[in-house]
Amino acid sequence: MIEYYLVAASSFARDIDMVFDVVFWSVAFWFTLTFGAFIWLIFKFRAKEGVPAQYITGEEKSQKKYISYPHFAVLIFDVLIIVMAVRVWYDVKQDLPPADHTVRVIGQQWAWTFVHPGPDGKIDTADDITEIDELHLQVDSTYHYKLESTDVLHSFSIPVFRLKQDAIPGRVITGWFKPILTGEWDFQCAEICGIGHGIMAARVFVETPAEHEAWMQQAMNQQPGQQSELQLAANAATVGE
Ligand SMILES: [Cu+2]
Numbered sequence: 202m203i204e205y206y207l208v209a210a211s212s213f214a215r216d217i218d219m220v221f222d223v224v225f226w227s228v229a230f231w232f233t234l235t236f237g238a239f240i241w242l243i244f245k246f247r248a249k250e251g252v253p254a255q256y257i258t259g260e261e262k263s264q265k266k267y268i269s270y271p272h273f274a275v276l277i278f279d280v281l282i283i284v285m286a287v288r289v290w291y292d293v294k295q296d297l298p299p300a301d302h303t304v305r306v307i308g309q310q311w312a313w314t315f316v317h318p319g320p321d322g323k324i325d326t327a328d329d330i331t332e333i334d335e336l337h338l339q340v341d342s343t344y345h346y347k348l349e350s351t352d353v354l355h356s357f358s359i360p361v362f363r364l365k366q367d368a369i370p371g372r373v374i375t376g377w378f379k380p381i382l383t384g385e386w387d388f389q390c391a392e393i394c395g396i397g398h399g400i401m402a403a404r405v406f407v408e409t410p411a412e413h414e415a416w417m418q419q420a421m422n423q424q425p426g427q428q429s430e431l432q433l434a435a436n437a438a439t440v441g442e
Contacts, residue, residue, distance in 0.1 A: 345377050
């Protein structure tokens with residue numbers, strides 16, 4: 202149901218939507234049933250001329266079943282929801298499928314820094330591509346993220362991926378996601394993190410391999426760090442001659 206309003210752009214988005222749907226329809230079913238019965242009883246047994254009110258204690262077995270049977274039925278729904286939620290939680294948060302790529306995500310008051318792997322496919326190397334408030338991903342690739350915060354609690358939340366994870370100062374939190382649709386979407390820090398929290402927005406770009414390659418080439422030419430590295434290499438080569 203949620204996907205009518207918000208595309209499901211990651212591999213686990215539909216599993217999470219399914220849990221939401223089961224919770225929503227279970228609650229909708231019991232809400233309609235109980236309030237339907239409640240309103241029907243109010244009208245059926247409303248005050249009538251010459252009919253005295255009857256006092257029912259609800260203590261007799263024949264009366265108690267109207268409480269205990271629905272109670273057990275609701276418990277069955279609860280167990281169903283818990284089993285589904287734990288399975289999805291395990292797949293999304295406990296399990297860590299092998300990564301095609303890793304990105305480093307750093308929250309600070311009040312911007313996101315994304316460190317992408319360069320052409321060598323690894324982070325923490327000289328060709329890393331660092332972008333502020335722009336996360337560039339390749340479609341159908343499994344990503345690990347290394348989430349950090351330099352100051353206070355932030356929340357890395359990409360609604361189209363159904364991804365949400367707090368960033369905690371002093372910790373590096375590893376998680377995963379796999380974008381399955383190409384497109385561009387906004388996202389926003391989801392933890393009140395100070396006066397500028399409301400402007401701590403970013404944009405995710407999910408690209409085809411060709412588009413991702415083109416972005417990488419363009420970004421490599423723009424990275425100040427990269428240019429000086431290349432310049433240094435060129436200078437070193439010249440000195441060596
Ligand atoms: Cu924040």
